[in-house]
Amino acid sequence: MAKAKTVYQCSQCGATAPRWQGQCPGCGQWNTLVETIPAPETPANSRFAALAGETAKLQKLSEIQPAEHERMSTGIEEFDRVLGGGLVSGGVVLIGGDPGIGKSTLLLQALAGMGGGSRAIYVSGEESGEQVALRARRLSVDGGALDLLAEINLERILETLRTQRPRLAVIDSIQTVFSEALNSAPGSVAQVRECAAQLTRFAKQSGCALVMVGHVTKDGTLAGPRVLEHIVDTVLYFEGDTQSSFRLVRAFKNRFGAVNELGVFAMTDKGLRGVSNPSAIFLSQHDQDVAGACVLVTQEGTRPLLVEVQALVDPAHAPSPRRLSVGLEQNRLAMLLAVLHRHAGLVCADQDVFVNAVGGVRINEPAADLAVCLAIVSSLRNKPLRRDIAVFGEVGLAGEIRPAPRGQERLKEAAKLGFRYALVPKANLPKQGVAGIEVIGVDRIDEALSKARELEA
Known part of the structure; x- marks a missing residue:
């Protein structure tokens, strides 16, 4: 009995190859090609293809009346x-x-x-x-x-x-x-x-x-x-x-x-x-003021969330200091450490730096940069930040603080949960203010560190 003809198909993108190879020719992934038998054209496949062809017709876009889902x-x-x-x-x-x-x-x-x-x-x-x-x-x-x-x-x-x-x-x-x-x-x-x-x-x-x-x-x-x-x-x-x-x-x-x-x-x-109230999950309850903790106001879709970002800066015991982040992008952590060194004069080359987002949440937006920087500086200096301060803002390579989208909604959420101060980019300063919270705008990372030092517990 003749051996059935086989092909090698990628489990990631579906591309096929006549023989096995380490790298997929379609998507470039390694070790994803598996041996399969190609499926012949069957009446069932033809029937479904014909059905799809019968229902399709050419229409003017202006003639189509969209229905409310x-x-x-x-x-x-x-x-x-x-x-x-x-x-x-x-x-x-x-x-x-x-x-x-x-x-x-x-x-x-x-x-x-x-x-x-x-x-x-x-x-x-x-x-x-x-x-x-x-x-x-x-x-x-x-x-x-x-x-x-x-x-x-x-x-x-x-x-x-x-x-x-x-x-x-x-x-x-x-x-x-x-x-x-x-x-x-x-x-x-x-x-x-x-x-x-x-x-x-x-x-x-x-x-x-x-x-x-x-x-x-x-x-x-x-x-x-x-x-x-x-x-x-x-x-x-x-x-x-x-x-x-x-x-x-x-x-x-x-x-x-x-x-x-x-x-x-x-x-x-x-x-x-x-x-x-998911913000209560991502905020740790400390009995006393602790260094290295900063509250971030992040935005997940249409919902603002308050998440505590924690940092631990400790002297390195190896030639290569460790840079570890959980819930935050690791490459962005290395970039922020370089910005702090260049524009704020903080040297962490001989320090292990660990950053964690409380509650297992993953933060993908760049508006978490300012909170990460403040948590790192607080841990390095062993000086706690105020418990009632919330921050957000993107930090650029030139040391500038860039605005974050939906700043008004973030500030209202922080005020609703009892925070009295907010450190935000100047471009996110509200025109009429937010009841119950004092909003402080900053332009540069060194200015943000100076304002945070004034508000230390």
Whole structure:
């Protein structure tokens, strides 16, 4: 019997090569080519292609009347916030996260919270019906309005969805679903891409909101081809340590809402519960004034958050001092240390510098620069900052303090939580002031350090 012809396909981008090689010719990643059998053209593939061709027609953009997307609330306020107000009819959501972080728990609670008015189907490919029922009982979830389908065959799943016509369907997970039209194993690049494409096509044609759960690799990215993130409307990631009781759900892509929106949840014995005041999680409660702590007012999507940034500067015991940051960009830490040396005269060349964002939150915006600098200087001098001062601002290489977006909202959030002083860029000074807080504007990093020294505890 002749050996079947095989190709080597990249698990990251889906590019193919006739023989194995260390580096993918498409995306340049190393050791991502895996041996697969190419899928031949089948009547099923031709049928779906023909169906897509029949529905497409040339239109003038001015003739298209955009319709307002109907939102379906999940009954969980924090989840609705990340989604941009709720699920959209015909929208496709991809949610990923580490194993055991709470993806299935959150979706099961969301399906039950939608009530009997919105029929939902939960397709479980990883767990049996008994396992899902046990989780629902533990979470005290009423499954009377929730239908369960334990199936991994794509054709049977699509047939059930077409027959039942639900308003919402959850696929848990997309890596376990396989199509009979392909010979490759479930979870392969070809299977994941084809199954996701057919499910997405069904959602767009029927108006059913679709949520797909995706596995993640060891470096935290979604497993499978990158095209999976491009064909869906919304990409959500679960963040947080599984040892902690708090979980963060962040939106990295959303065609129907704000990007980088953040939802904060607390894991309890009854499932995930939304946290109404997440700033309380990210602010440490010190019994006494401590050096190296500074409160940052950051912006996550449409929500301002107060996060405590901590720094520890300690004499180095090795020829190469360590530079370590948790929750903040490491390369930016090295840049800020160079700015402090050049424009503020602070030498840290013989010091180990450790920076941490409290609560496990990850801060990506440059407006955290000023808080990191003040925390480092406070630890180096062993002089605590005031507890009631909040800061934000970007630090440039020339030593200037650049403005941050939505400064007014940040100041109002700080004032609401009882902070009396705010050290901000001069461009963010409010025209009419903010009640309950004194706003101090600075232009340069040395000026910011001088003002902070005047406000030391």
